[in-house]
Amino acid sequence: KAGVTQTPRYLIKTRGQQVTLSCSPISGHRSVSWYQQTPGQGLQFLFEYFSETQRNKGNFPGRFSGRQFSNSRSEMNVSTLELGDSALYLCASSPGDRNTEAFFGQGTRLTVV
């Protein structure tokens, strides 16, 4: 059974640009959550998608958005990139029921210059 796949693994972007990251969850999982990991703030929740609907949202500005497709694959988008957006972006896949395991991908390392 394939794990959580995130693409690309590494990305370098310029301030002001926008970026789209992709996550393919474990087969059969319907929930995808996104997290930002930085040395200063640790792991912070961005949002969760379940059955193509945003089910929960963290405390990030509107420049951060996401979506989920009918096959459960998810994308997140960051517009008007800032230097502070440089981070490891992780997605977690889970079946979607309450209190079940969430499995992470390897992450996308975004560097904004």
Place this chain on the structure above:
Amino acid sequence: GESVGLHLPTLSVQEGDNSIINCAYSNSASDYFIWYKQESGKGPQFIIDIRSNMDKRQGQRVTVLLNKTVKHLSLQIAATQPGDSAVYFCAENYGGSQGNLIFGKGTKLSVKP
């Protein structure tokens, strides 16, 4: 200004010894907890979970203890091995939907051969 990296607590143990990693969680309404292991350059790896109706759960070489009275979790690793060296995070889930995990700051475990 420049962001300051999180100062991670560090636990250094001798190979073969038992390790105990502690975590204080934030919300008394949290009903599900997960321990993750994160190695450098990788996404968090699921280790073990526990629901709030339990106070102990055992896995392979790992045991999680939950004390709801003082909002405390611990992860015990038996016969610690060099491959256990990593940063360990506890995560809690409370109310709302499944996907919003709140992560602790992490503890760096260093195993001396």
